[in-house]
Amino acid sequence: MLTHEGALPPAVDAEIAVPGSANNLFWMLPGPSAFMDKVTSLFTRQRAVAVHLAERMVLGHHLLTDRALAQSHFDGAPPAMLRVHDASQIDCDIAQHLGDGRKHISPSTLAEWNTRSHQQITGQVSPHTFALRPRGAQALKAAWTYLTEFAKALPNSGGNTRLILIRVDNDPTWDSRTLSKSLGDANLDVAFFDGALSVDEMRAYIGMRIALSGRAGNQEDVLSFPMKRLTRSLVGEFAGFDAHFAEGLIRMSDEELLELPRTLGALASRLAVSDTVWRQASNTTVPSDAQVHTLYLWHLASHTGPHQKLAEQELNRRTWCAQLYSLMPWFEQLRHQLIAQLHPLLSAHLESTNGFKVxxxxxxxxEFRTAIDDLECNDIASMARGDDPIRPRTTADRAALDLCSRVGRVRNEIAHMRPPQLQEIRDLISSLEAYRAALSRL
Structure with missing residues (x-):
């Protein structure tokens, strides 16, 4: 059942958990896949690499590192993944993994470390790759210092070890261009990915995710309100370029989706990011496809300011687009069904004009003459309200005329580029159910 007007949507889990299928699908898309190829190439040709991933939009961070390393394999033991915290001592942690009895391994010593020579001398296989995963400001500073000192020691070194820094957070200033300008070191490469998807990528992602989630449902017949088609369109229009946000939309109930954009605030509270993220980082870096994040629009629309009205209009436009693409084709199918039901009644009513509405x-x-088969639902509804109204003979006829009126109102709003009110959608669904029930009693 739909919630009553003004009622708040039911509370659900506080954080959007992304399933493994979503992570895998994300990295199969052209943009993420191309970035993975880029990182794989960097891992293959460079011994010092820094990778920055935007936490709020990149799905499956671990998949990037694991797959890129697997495709750029070095001789030796498997890569050592080191989580770096503010109190961590990186040189001590690396020394433990190398197993040489030393308590500390400096960046310059690691640059000279040769896994093959070490194995020949000791018989022990040591890791060829160390991946630092800093979490926290001090941890990042320590990891970055160790990496840059390692890179400076690489020229003419006899080692074969590789050091990677994997940064996952929402800092918009730590990107490839900024780092490349500040580095000036050919031995250290950097890569940044904000996770933004293009329009076509997002459509493909949502289509597959909804199919995998089981929300696609069975094919809806003409006498069923196309709820699945409408909710899928709403997800597509509001998801924008953010796959993680799309996951949040997919997890919303049909009732919550129908109440978009009003329920964006409830969805924002379920995401594990603060409101400042949406205010500070709103634009995608997808080439030739600059967009504004939906929650940034919601923030503008929720606060008095010069852009409030424009933000409200854009959110309403997304609702209207979803309704246009999903409901208008169904209205045409339903129109034919209703005319077939009302044809005897319409023929009798228009007998004096030889079956034409004049x-x-x-x-x-x-004079304009419209044949019965070409009548719109609005035409039939107006004939039922005229000075000489159509006189229904059965309950099914009355239900069909009422449904024509409901369809006409909603279709008229959409045709005039206005998203219909939620109550009008509810009334349409109720009228459709009443019509179905009347037909079942015939």
Whole structure:
């Protein structure tokens, strides 16, 4: 059942958990896949690499590192993944993994470390790759210092070890261009990915995710409100370029999706990021596809300011687009069904005009004649309210006429680029159910 007007949506889990299928699908898309190829190439040709991933939009961070390392394999033991915290001592942690009895391994010593020579001398296989995963400001500073000192020691070194820094957070200033300008070191490469998807990528992602989630449902017949088609369109329009946000939309109930954009605030509270993220980082870096994040629009629309009205209009436009693409084709199918049901009644009502609805232009007296099969639901509804109204003979006829009126109102709003009110959608669904029930009793 739909919630009553003004009722808040039911509370659900506080954080959007992304399933493994979503992570895998994300990295199969052209943009993420191309970035993975880029990182794989960097791992293959460089011994010092820094990778920055935007936490709020990149799905499956671990998949990037694991797959890129697997495709750029070095001789030796498997890569050592080191989580770096503010109190961590990186040189001590690396020394433990190398197993040489030393308590500390400096960046310059690691640069000279050769896993093959070490194995020949000791018989022990040591890791060829160390991946630092800093979490926290001090941890990042320590990891970055160790990496840059390692890179400076690489020229003419006899080692074969590789050091990677994997940064996952929402800092918009730590990107490839900024780092490349500040580095000036050919032995250290950097890569940044904000996780933004193009329009076509997002459509493909949502289509597959909804199919995998089981929300696609069975094919809806013409006498069923196309709820699945509408909710899928709403997810697509509001997801924008953010796959993690799309996951949040997919997890919303049908009732919550129908109440978009009003329920964006409830969805924002379920995401594990603060409101400042949406205010500070709103634009995608997808080439030739600059967009504004939906929650940034919601923030603008929720606060008085010069852009409030424009933000409200854009959110309403997304709702209207979803309704246009999903409901208008269904309205045409339903129109044919209703005319078939009402054809005897309409033929009798229009007998005096030989089965045509006649409209005369009041200004020039020009006559317009519309055959029964070409009538719109609005035409039928107006004939039911005229001076000489259509007189229904059965309960099914009355239900069909009421449904024509409901369809006409909603379709008229959409046709005039206005998203219909939620109550009008509810009334349409109720009228459709009443019509189905009347037909079942025939």
């Amino acid at each position: 409209r005369v232009n009041a200004y020039n007296g020009r």
